Amino acid sequence: MVHFDLVFCYKIVFGLVRVNCDDFFTFVTVANTRGHDYKLYKPYCSSNLRKKFFTDRVINVWNSLPSTVNFTSLMAFRRSLNNVDFGSHIHCRLE
Numbered sequence: 001m002v003h004f005d006l007v008f009c010y011k012i013v014f015g016l017v018r019v020n021c022d023d024f025f026t027f028v029t030v031a032n033t034r035g036h037d038y039k040l041y042k043p044y045c046s047s048n049l050r051k052k053f054f055t056d057r058v059i060n061v062w063n064s065l066p067s068t069v070n071f072t073s074l075m076a077f078r079r080s081l082n083n084v085d086f087g088s089h090i091h092c093r094l095e
Helices: 002-013 054-063 074-081
Strands: none
Touching: 002 054, 002 074
């Protein structure tokens, strides 16, 4: 699921889908960020329902992508995601 969220986020950010990026995301305007140059701003959210919405769900993972991720094309992005460990972003609830 994380992989698909990131690919869809890439498509929105780089205009590969007919969706206005500004309706979903705001870019971080700080010039010196660690990792990649496409960091997204995450507004404060107190609602549990909102936290499960796509934009809030994907921003933390997107912003934590390492600098080794290739943003030059969709295929390069997808391939480079295969080398990223998403273990810290997967939450499993055992009941």
